[in-house]
Amino acid sequence: MASNADFRFTSIVKGLPSGYPFTGPDTQERQSGIMFQARMGANESGFGPSPKAIEAMNEASHLAWQYSDPDNYNLRSALAEFYGVGHESVLVGEGIDGLFSSLCHLFVEPGVEVVTSLGSYPTFNYHVKSRGGNIHLVPYKDDHEDRDALLAKAQETNASLLYFSNPNNPMGTWWSADKMQSMINQLPKGTVLILDEAYIETAQDDVSPVIDVTNPQVLRFRTFSKLYGMAGARIGYVIGHPELISTFDKVRNHYGVNLVGQRGAVAALHDQTYLEKVKQKVIKGRDRIHAIAKANGLQSIPSATNFVTIDCGRDSDFAKLVLSKMLKRGVFLRMPGVEPQAKCIRVSVGLDYEMDIFEKEFEAVLKELS
């Protein structure tokens, strides 16, 4: 019988834990046997994609016999125009995750140092580890990623990559554009800032520093998975220095992005009117989640994202209990993975009927546990 030891996996792979960065909602439904009444855990946008994007996708399904364009030319051009940068400064990939995989392929090997926040995006760490990189974790400070401590750690370790999300997941917090620009200006020589802006479309106007593709030390990652409502299409993109961007072509899965998603994303990008409407719904939804927290005597964290993190007021065991009881009632939520943030639960803005369910069940669960 074959055992793992018989396979000639690389030594790095042999040392990796088995399993997943995190479990998907569908798997949770299957494993728990509970169908979600309210899907408010993955920061998806239940408001859906623009009707124009759906129309474009339906037209494209008839063309699904054609290979998708490995250049993602039309989408790249649309994004380049949208941001006022050159075509050669934008790259499209299979979600931000797919781009992180290629990014780590480019930069990470044993002996390479990477800095990120403790409790930040696990899939980034997963891709770093799968290439044998060393991860240095910096705790959050007051529910924010700690810019100064991260910069100091990058300096101290001579880090090649420094991951930072703004707005932040899983806390929803943000730094202003000038604070971010100051961080960019202080980057140690040789460190590339991996600036994950997955939630930028739900943020206030002064959160995103100016995009400067002449700076070889910053890569900006954005996505159609969040406010654009196209998580299932798997379209992320990265904006940066042309030499950095073009080097992805040495390692990426060129035909990785699907044709239906490519066309849907172009249509979605061109429907900013729809996006603005959804943004207003998200802002209203955040307000409602804050109000529900308050009505239950709990603190919630101000958010620039499409979710709100609620401090359940006790320890992480209590928050876990709340989460599992909500799940049993068909309400899918998630929570931060590490202390001290893990005393919170994370609630994505849902449709009105989902918010109603959340409100009712949250109150009931808290009463049950009091």
Add this chain to the structure above:
Amino acid sequence: MASNADFRFTSIVKGLPSGYPFTGPDTQERQSGIMFQARMGANESGFGPSPKAIEAMNEASHLAWQYSDPDNYNLRSALAEFYGVGHESVLVGEGIDGLFSSLCHLFVEPGVEVVTSLGSYPTFNYHVKSRGGNIHLVPYKDDHEDRDALLAKAQETNASLLYFSNPNNPMGTWWSADKMQSMINQLPKGTVLILDEAYIETAQDDVSPVIDVTNPQVLRFRTFSKLYGMAGARIGYVIGHPELISTFDKVRNHYGVNLVGQRGAVAALHDQTYLEKVKQKVIKGRDRIHAIAKANGLQSIPSATNFVTIDCGRDSDFAKLVLSKMLKRGVFLRMPGVEPQAKCIRVSVGLDYEMDIFEKEFEAVLKELS
């Protein structure tokens, strides 16, 4: 100004050539300024996906706000049932290319030896090289991949991976199931056979050896890109030993496959009646390409795929000239990359109107060059 030398890419990445495994048809159209009248170069299926798959994709586009299932559970289950193997023996990825990327991540690092045929699938080699593996190339023999020489080379080099496509691309040739089983039985200890069966659905019944997922030395790669007519959906899969399959979970892009494609592929798999109809059209199309070659006094190679390779009767420069003249007339074709196969051109079965265009323009180009 930043130059490549300033970036901290890994030493492997620094040594890689820039650019693409190969150029996509859309890029060729853009670069040449010629819109293809007949798209017969990428071995796509212009017959399209099953109408049931299109219906499933159109329904799914409304659900594109949801993350796709990282387990690909429904599609894996459908494939497992279809092949009569366990769910844990099947993995779905972003096309066979995406799976090759993960495969090489698992097995390849500097010092690892890999054997393949000279002129075989370039994207496999691309992924091996991007991990620093050593590739050993074995020439074709009589337009076939040379089983004995490949086995000998794998033995000699102590290869970790041996790539083999059956039916073969770019020649269209095949080996029978018993010949393949004999090759499997002779694999050197420690060598895993990467059996690329992208074209298996267009082959005769006796081409595919029995799928044996207890054998840890064979991985079978198949796709919805060819006869299923869903190249743009980017859905490939691999069947093999559960321990090998599960190890992909350590490195793959879990959320890489899109939701619309997942659902389309399940529907396509369940419509074998449609697939059989398309297969008959492909067989008829192959016959027609053979007849066109013959009518022009040229030899064509018997094919088990959805394309036919035509020997243009002179050297590779001549074949290249034919190809470029066909392109100028709006007929997109491709050709093998290396001698001696490069005296041929490769013609995918097209729709009737495309075949008419090919017939007319091919005759005209040959006359022009005679």
